[in-house]
Amino acid sequence: MNAPLQRSGAPAATPGGFGDPEDQTHLELDLVKLFRTLRRRLNVILSVVVAVSALATVAVFQLTPRYTAGTQVMIDTQRKDVVNLNDVMSGLGSDSAAIDTEVEIIRSRATARRVVEKLSLIDDPEFNPRLRPASWLDTINPLHWIGRLFASSNKAVQPSADEKEAMIDAAVDVVVGQEDVSRRALTYVIDISFTSPSPEKSARIADAIADAYIVSQLEAKFDATKQANDWLSGRLDELRRQLEASERAVELYKSQNNIVTTQTGTLNEQQLSELNAQLILARADRAEKHAKYDRARQIVQSGGSIESVVDVMQSSVIGSLRGQEAELARKQGDLSAKYGPRHPSILNLESERRDLESQIQNEVRRIVASLSNEAMVADARVNALQKSLDDLQHRTGQNNQAFVRLNELEREATANRTLYESFLGRFKETTQQQNLQMSDARVVARAAVPMGPSFPKKDLFIEIAFALSVLLGVGLAFLLDHLDNGVQTGQQLEGVLSLPHLATIPRTPREKDVDGKPMKPQDYVIQKPLSGFSEALRGLRTALALSNVDKPPRIILFTSALPDEGKTTTALSFARAAAHAGVKTLLIDCDLRHPSVHRALGWERVENGFVECLAGRVQFEDVIRKDGQTGLDVLPVASGAANPPDLLSSAQMRRLLDHVVGIYDLVILDSAPVLPVADTRVLALQADKTVFIVKWDATPRDAAASAIKELRSYNVDLAGAVLVQVDTARLAKYGYGASEGYYYGKYRHYYAD
DSSP: OOOOOOOTTOOOOOTTOTTOHHHHHHHHHHHHHHHHHHHHTHHHHHHHHHHHHHHHHHHHHHSOOBEEEEEEEEEOOSOOOSSOOOOSSOOOOOSHHHHHHHHHHHHSHHHHHHHHHHHTGGGSTTTOGGGSOOOHHHHTOHHHHHHHHHHHHTTTSOOOHHHHHHHHHHHHHHHHHHEEEEEOTTSSEEEEEEEESSHHHHHHHHHHHHHHHHHHHHHHHHHHHHHHHHHHHHHHHHHHHHHHHHHHHHHHHHHHTTOOEETTEEHHHHHHHHHHHHHHHHHHHHHHHHHHHHHHHHHHHHTOOGGGSHHHHTOHHHHHHHHHHHHHHHHHHHHHHHHOTTOHHHHHHHHHHHHHHHHHHHHHHHHHHHHHHHHHHHHHHHHHHHHHHHHHHHHHHHTHHHHHHHHHHHHHHHHHHHHHHHHHHHHHHHHHHHTSOOOSEEEEEOOOOOSSOSBOOHHHHHHHHHHHHHHHHHHHHHHHHHHOOSOOSHHHHHHHHOSOEEEEEEOOOOOBOTTSSBOOHHHHHHHOTTSHHHHHHHHHHHHHHHTTSSSOOSEEEEEESSSSSSHHHHHHHHHHHHHHTTOOEEEEEOOSSSOOHHHHTTOOOOSSOHHHHHHTSSOHHHHOEEOTTTOOEEEOOOSOOSOHHHHHTSHHHHHHHHHHHTTOSEEEEEOOOTTTOSHHHHHGGGSSEEEEEEETTTSOHHHHHHHHHHHHHTTOOEEEEEEEEEOHHHHGGGOTTOHHHHHHHHTGGGSOO
């Protein structure tokens, strides 16, 4: 097969593609259908919008205004080095996790509890449910009155500790629920806000939360420092005892081992040093003494002048004697020159000079003897020092092993002292810190009393309520449209029943007749022959005539799925319209269970009718009643039948229909509904065509489909279905498939309604 030709230059259509004209058509149809649905349910949408918006407006003005106040706290990551001491607790970190941790601390129940206790919020009805006035729900609750009765008897009793704790917990819950703590972006600033019906209270509590957080920080540092001090104090006591024990061990060991130490070392070492120095000096002194003595002794032995000895020369006695000797020599010289050598005076002087010389010699001998003694003393002193040094060196050698252990004890004591002094210094530092604690956070902006409520935002609330009401209304409209089980358009009718749509008969306007009574549809067709209602009936008659052009139907049965769907009214109006148009028409009331044709025509009582005619008790001509306005012949029902299906399927019924067909151009059968009884199923077999009546937007689709299924199971010749009591104004809103309603409304001025 050759492919279809395509216009040159036109793009090839891709099935299901974006540019597929068929898809665009479907999209347009869906949008139009959506619009039609919204338009059709506009009253529902408007009702929901008005109701919800009104309720929201009333509700928003009934809500208690709530005010939000906020304070700002900044985490200070810069350390304040006041005393240049190492902190027991390090400062806060500058990473996001540390800041987020502080946010959670502010938001914690512990901080909220501080606020509750500081501001005594358990005495505030906002935070203590027990102090709140009873609501209207409580006033109708008998348990509330019983509780108040017992509470009034115990009014003077103070709450127990458990009850007070419960009240505090309840107040904490309220504070936590009404506060909001958040970090401002990636800064070190934390926003703290609190919401309350009182603007002053919201500001006061917001500031109290910030203060409680800062106080908790200080207390945490104080507690940590105090714990460190307590630990250091206990440790210092232990170290002090260890130091004292080690120092006592050193002293005890020294005492036990005769070890004496000085600032320059041990006593033995100091004595050794001193003895060595003394021995050196003593030996030098001995050498000097021996040198002097040996020289003097040699001079004496050699007969030399002893006066050359230093000690002799330095002797004051010798000097004095030599002076006296010189004075005598001078005197002797003077006297010798004057008196001669043999003068007694000179002789006396000679004698004195000899005495002086003797004294000088004696003094020299004494000096030499003294030098000898000094040399001997020096020898003795050197020997004594040497002996002492030897003894001390011996003792020192014996104490060398003791010094090894002593050094160990002294090192242990020194280590204990160093550790003790280190802890003592740290203890002094932490003691200073305990008295000088600084918080890592500070308030940068105190809460101001809010000028307006933060809730409710009335304009926003009403706008949101309006938007939600529109969404709710639209959703409800689509839900109702989806749940709508009725038939609204001819297209739906054909789709549900698989029958031709013969006509759409509009609902008659609510008008009154000349007597002031509401005009019935069967009267409206006569009073308003040019109305849309009458025109629809004429269109139905035309459709039935064209259903079989070669042999137009003459016996037409009207039925419906359920009672009260307008089949009798439609059949009567159809028959009266045909009769009024000059068609010889007979209307037979075949609803033997609930006959209503005679009442619709205003006939109060019928003595004989359809049943009696079929039973042969009366002649057909005797039971026919005529409509005076249209000339319509009516065969009413006067009494019921014991077995309507048998009667309607009897030979008498067939003969009656054969008889009336020869008399009338059109025979209308008003039958019972299909689903409740079986009458229509057997009667429809004797009709040329069956018209199925569907009440607009009322007959359930499944009921109508079930009725058609029943009729088809009996091979009934169905002409089609008719929508009756149609609201043409609403029908026009259904769009496609409802063109009859659209055009009826658009060209309504052509009708004489």
